[in-house]
Amino acid sequence: MQKKIYLVVTVVLALALMAACTSGQSNGNGNFTTPEGLADGVYTGRTEKDERGSFGEAKITIADGKITEAEYVEYLDEGKPKSKENGYEYETAIEAFEKLAKELIERQDINKIDDYSGATSTSNNFRTAVKQALNSKPSN
Numbered sequence: 495m496q497k498k499i500y501l502v503v504t505v506v507l508a509l510a511l512m513a514a515c516t517s518g519q520s521n522g523n524g525n526f527t528t529p530e531g532l533a534d535g536v537y538t539g540r541t542e543k544d545e546r547g548s549f550g551e552a553k554i555t556i557a558d559g560k561i562t563e564a565e566y567v568e569y570l571d572e573g574k575p576k577s578k579e580n581g582y583e584y585e586t587a588i589e590a591f592e593k594l595a596k597e598l599i600e601r602q603d604i605n606k607i608d609d610y611s612g613a614t615s616t617s618n619n620f621r622t623a624v625k626q627a628l629n630s631k632p633s634n
Contacts, residue, residue, distance in 0.1 A: 533556070538633060539554075550568045
């Protein structure tokens with residue numbers, strides 16, 4: 495009987511340790527998905543260029559363990575921000591830049607960000623850029 499109790503306690507402790515290692519800031523692979531445990535500062539991440547030469551960039555400000563500011567912009571192949579003024583006409587994607595950044599500040603976890611309706615590629619690029627940012631070194 496004593497061996498069974500010892501085994502149950504050991505299994506419970508092992509499960510608790512595994513849960514602690516994979517919650518919060520990391521997805522279990524060492525990749526940060528939240529600001530927990532990160533130093534204050536501004537973090538920047540970029541996506542790879544797509545087949546059209548476009549890429550996304552996220553700038554995340556962390557203070558006291560929280561994301562306090564978030565900015566996301568996608569750029570055309572010539573390095574200009576995607577906007578109506580620069581000839582980019584897909585308004586839904588442009589709207590998504592700001593909405594996704596606001597949602598990140600609210601949720602504090604990139605894995606809890608839903609796709610922006612009508613802008614799935616932008617949503618995926620946003621998540622990729624934010625993960626890159628959270629796993630970079632702060633710039634200040």
